[in-house]
Amino acid sequence: MINLGILISARGSNMDSILAAIKAGRIPRAKPQIVISNNADAEGLKVASEKYGVSTKVILSEGLKRQDYDKKMIAALEEADVKPDNGLVCLAGFMRIISPEFVRHFKMKILNIHPALLPSFPGLHAQKQAIDYGVKVSGCTVHFVDDGVDSGPIILQRTVPVVEGDSEETLAARILEQEHQAYPEAVKLFTEGRLKVEGRIAHQL
Known part of the structure; x- marks a missing residue:
């Protein structure tokens, strides 16, 4: 069993899709332990606690350096029994860049989803970048997190056509539908031990 910690900043729709898949029995080896947010008003906190019965915690970042904030996150995750030897951390719309110390602590145990086909269009406003280009x-990419920005080994990708007249919002909405399928699938692969990373290549076993 893999203990799961999910980090969110707002509505947490990808968190919702992961927790729904676990509740439905589609990810039988994942056990959600905690959802953490840097935003006390994040809608996803209520979803996690009321819809799925998952413990939640708010850790505000005001006045804290990144590494000091991340020490608090590590402590909260480990208190919830999400540790490098038994856990997985999923970034689900977590609007902070995590520190190298956090990445090293949970080395190859952190997943993120990005609304573009990496390595194209990393960073913010990926959908707008794609349209402008x-x-x-x-599409979207689920990847391991490393010290770079959206640069870790790619686990899986889903494609979405860009159609004439697309806006950032319309493209984002169609990509989000694929995100909600891809992220739970990647979590399932991880929890079943079906991912092996060699260099920057993540192989599916």
Whole structure:
């Protein structure tokens, strides 16, 4: 069994999709332990606690350096029994860049989802970047987190066509539908021990 910690900043729709898949028995080896947010008003906190019965915690970042904030996150995750030897941390719309210390502590035990086909269009406003560049296909990427920005080994990707007249919002909405399928699938692969990373290549076993 893999103990799961999920980090969110707002509505947590990808968190919802992961927890729904666990509740439905589609990820039988995952046990959600805690949802942490840097935003006390995050809608996803209520979803986690009331819809799924998952413990939640708010850790505010005001006045804290990144590494000091992340020490508090590590402590909260470990208190909830999400540790490097038994756990997985999922970033689900967590709007902070995590520190190298956090990445090292949970090395290759942190997943993130990005609304573009990496390595294209990393960072913020990926959908707008894709439209402005004129690509015909975009999508989403689930990847391990390393010290870079959206640069870790890619686990899986889903494609979405970019259609004439797309706005950032319309493209984002279609990509989000694929995110909600891809993220739970990646979590399932991890919890079943079906991912092996060699260099920057994540192989599915």
